[in-house]
Amino acid sequence: MQRFILSKKNQIALISFILIVTAFVSHYAFGNETVATWALAIASVLGVAPIAIQAYQALRVKVVSIDVLVTIAVIGAFLIGNYEESAIVTFLFLFGAYLEQRTLNKTRSAIKELTEMAPESALKQMENGEFVEVEVDEVDVGDILLVKTGAKVPVDGTVLSGDGHINEASITGESVPVSKHKDSGVYAGTILENGTLQIVADRVGEDTTFGRIIELVEEAQDSKSEAERFIDRFARWYTPAVLLLAAVVWLFSRDIELAITILVLGCPGALVIGVPVSNVAGIGNGARHGILLKGSEVIVDFSRVDTIVFDKTGTLTVGNPEVADVEIYSEDTETVKAYVASVEHESDHPLAKAVVGHIGEIKRYPVKNTNVVKGGGIVAEVDGHTVAVGNVALMDQEGVNLSEKARADIARFEVDGNSLVLTSVDGVLKALIGIRDQVRPAVKEDLAKIKKLGVKNLVVLSGDNQGTVDRVARELGLTEAHGHMLPEDKSAYIQDLINKGHIVAFVGDGVNDSPSLALAHIGIAMGSGTDVAIETSDVVLMNSDFSKLPHALGLTKATASNMRQNIVIAVGVVLVLLASVFFSDWMNMSIGMFVHEGSILVVILNGMRLLRYKLRI
Numbered sequence: 001m002q003r004f005i006l007s008k009k010n011q012i013a014l015i016s017f018i019l020i021v022t023a024f025v026s027h028y029a030f031g032n033e034t035v036a037t038w039a040l041a042i043a044s045v046l047g048v049a050p051i052a053i054q055a056y057q058a059l060r061v062k063v064v065s066i067d068v069l070v071t072i073a074v075i076g077a078f079l080i081g082n083y084e085e086s087a088i089v090t091f092l093f094l095f096g097a098y099l100e101q102r103t104l105n106k107t108r109s110a111i112k113e114l115t116e117m118a119p120e121s122a123l124k125q126m127e128n129g130e131f132v133e134v135e136v137d138e139v140d141v142g143d144i145l146l147v148k149t150g151a152k153v154p155v156d157g158t159v160l161s162g163d164g165h166i167n168e169a170s171i172t173g174e175s176v177p178v179s180k181h182k183d184s185g186v187y188a189g190t191i192l193e194n195g196t197l198q199i200v201a202d203r204v205g206e207d208t209t210f211g212r213i214i215e216l217v218e219e220a221q222d223s224k225s226e227a228e229r230f231i232d233r234f235a236r237w238y239t240p241a242v243l244l245l246a247a248v249v250w251l252f253s254r255d256i257e258l259a260i261t262i263l264v265l266g267c268p269g270a271l272v273i274g275v276p277v278s279n280v281a282g283i284g285n286g287a288r289h290g291i292l293l294k295g296s297e298v299i300v301d302f303s304r305v306d307t308i309v310f311d312k313t314g315t316l317t318v319g320n321p322e323v324a325d326v327e328i329y330s331e332d333t334e335t336v337k338a339y340v341a342s343v344e345h346e347s348d349h350p351l352a353k354a355v356v357g358h359i360g361e362i363k364r365y366p367v368k369n370t371n372v373v374k375g376g377g378i379v380a381e382v383d384g385h386t387v388a389v390g391n392v393a394l395m396d397q398e399g400v401n402l403s404e405k406a407r408a409d410i411a412r413f414e415v416d417g418n419s420l421v422l423t424s425v426d427g428v429l430k431a432l433i434g435i436r437d438q439v440r441p442a443v444k445e446d447l448a449k450i451k452k453l454g455v456k457n458l459v460v461l462s463g464d465n466q467g468t469v470d471r472v473a474r475e476l477g478l479t480e481a482h483g484h485m486l487p488e489d490k491s492a493y494i495q496d497l498i499n500k501g502h503i504v505a506f507v508g509d510g511v512n513d514s515p516s517l518a519l520a521h522i523g524i525a526m527g528s529g530t531d532v533a534i535e536t537s538d539v540v541l542m543n544s545d546f547s548k549l550p551h552a553l554g555l556t557k558a559t560a561s562n563m564r565q566n567i568v569i570a571v572g573v574v575l576v577l578l579a580s581v582f583f584s585d586w587m588n589m590s591i592g593m594f595v596h597e598g599s600i601l602v603v604i605l606n607g608m609r610l611l612r613y614k615l616r617i
Contacts (some may be wrong), residue, residue, distance in 0.1 A: 002057075013095050016043040016090060020043050023036040024036070044083055051067050055068040068239070068243070073264045074089055082257065084590070092594055122134060124139060125143070125145070136204075136205075139204050144199070144200055145157065149192055150191070155188050156201075156202050156204075158186070159182055159186060161197070165195065166178050166193065167190060167191045188208035243263065246259040271567065271571060274563070274567055275296075277566070277607035281607045286555055289548060290545065291552045293539055294539070311507065312464060318440055324434050329430055339387050339425060340359065341356055343367060343389045378390060398424060399427055417467050417469070418434030421434075439475055443476060446550050447476055447477065449617045460472060460478050460480070466482075470483075490516045494506060503521050504521050505524055506519070507524040524552075554613075562606060577592055577596070
């Protein structure tokens with residue numbers, strides 16, 4: 001019976017409303033006091049039933065809840081014959097609960113949208129080679145699946161054949177389609193906008209990146225910050241205190257109606273709901289923008305950060321070396337480039353690939369008698385000439401004379417943080433190429449936004465040489481730059497900052513920087529959903545988009561501020577209501593409950609503003 005009544009709360013609220021309207025029409029339009037009294041009495045009994053059941057369930061676990069206060073107040077009002085106020089109070093309480101639940105569901109829309117994106121079926125290759133539609137739960141690791149245009153990718157996998165463009169908004173927050181081809185990775189929940197792909201399943205079910213994102217957001221929205229835990233403890237003591245206050249007032253004043261009114265006005269509903277709704281809405285906004293915030297505690301800590309430490313490679317920079325500077329010491333530029341491309345094409349070294357990619361399509365010569373010099377480069381025979389491609393040490397080994405201009409160029413390239421590739425032909429220097437990891441586009445503007453949000457110290461730590469790190473720091477306007485840093489050196493540096501009282505966030509790629517991500521107050525992974533990034537960090541930028549970092553910081557500051565606003569609103573309303581009982585003549589139970597439920601809606605709507613948050617700097 002209890003379960004049935006609780007499941008019909010909304011219907012009971014509607015019936016109560018109809019009965020209350022009937023009572024007022026009977027009283028004011030027809031002067032029929034009997035119908036009015038019975039309608040209000042029935043509305044009171046119906047309305048208090050679900051509230052009393054919730055109060056009983058709370059008392060069974062030794063919790064004096066808001067429902068206990070309202071139940072006692074309504075029963076008291078009913079017993080003294082104040083049917084009008086008992087009916088109105090129960091209706092407002094039930095109607096407020098309905099509106100509260102409805103608006104809270106909207107704040108959890110991020111979870112709802114994510115779960116609706118979850119794939120339900122897949123085209124699985126059977127033993128006879130045909131593809132048959134099956135439930136996604138029937139797909140195992142290693143199965144071969146077919147994904148057609150418009151379909152959702154059912155699992156995390158690798159493309160075996162086919163080409164297409166996939167919308168990865170459910171993972172990265174970006175709706176710009178990403179090109180996929182053989183050996184490309186694909187994620188569950190993403191949508192193939194055109195083309196056809198055959199993929200092999202690497203991860204299925206809850207183990208997929210999409211499944212883990214849903215799990216993380218759910219856990220984050222259910223987590224509680226220190227402020228929420230304090231409010232929970234406060235409400236546990238506050239509610240009995242209101243009950244005691246009402247009893248004391250009755251003992252001294254012998255005014256039962258005054259005591260009952262205090263019970264209603266003292267309900268801490270807005271205080272209890274205000275912080276969680278801000279938390280849920282903030283995390284929901286982050287999820288929509290490809291930012292995973294792992295809980296309310298993370299939001300509070302991140303909002304207070306005064307120092308952000310960055311890994312360089314893959315964070316501030318693209319992570320792929322590119323040719324940045326070139327000097328040719330020959331009039332026959334095309335031939336020199338052709339010799340360099342021919343030799344470098346023989347190597348798998350990242351610098352060699354950067355050189356070949358920069359030169360592009362050009363005539364290539366056969367390469368003979370290739371000699372790979374460990375730690376130096378390559379010496380080979382090209383078109384009847386001895387061509388050496390490598391570093392300064394290789395040039396010295398080959399007896400290549402470096403002119404004053406060449407040495408000046410080398411010094412200049414090194415100051416700019418370049419890795420050097422020199423080329424000699426028959427012992428004469430012909431080319432100097434500077435290669436470096438390029439700074440991510442628009443990072444400088446994003447860092448400026450972070451400074452405007454109140455972060456005082458921006459530090460870069462890198463394993464690269466100091467010259468390279470200094471160049472990046474100068475270009476981006478960072479506070480400090482430290483090179484030659486091993487993972488353990490980075491951790492020690494962060495620990496030193498913490499010891500000095502700084503609130504530190506560390507931004508890294510989530511792979512080799514796991515110790516620093518775990519040690520900092522806030523670990524932020526530029527990880528595209530990698531395992532280590534998700535497990536180790538507090539915040540994950542799912543598509544490694546640096547521009548999401550200012551949004552994440554601004555969002556946490558707005559969320560923390562929103563929590564404080566809701567606490568002030570809730571406490572302020574309760575204080576005003578209680579004061580008005582003693583210092584005004586107009587306050588009664590009905591007005592108090594109306595204002596009380598209104599304050600709950602105000603804090604919920606205030607929290608929901610975070611769903612539309614956008615960084616405006």
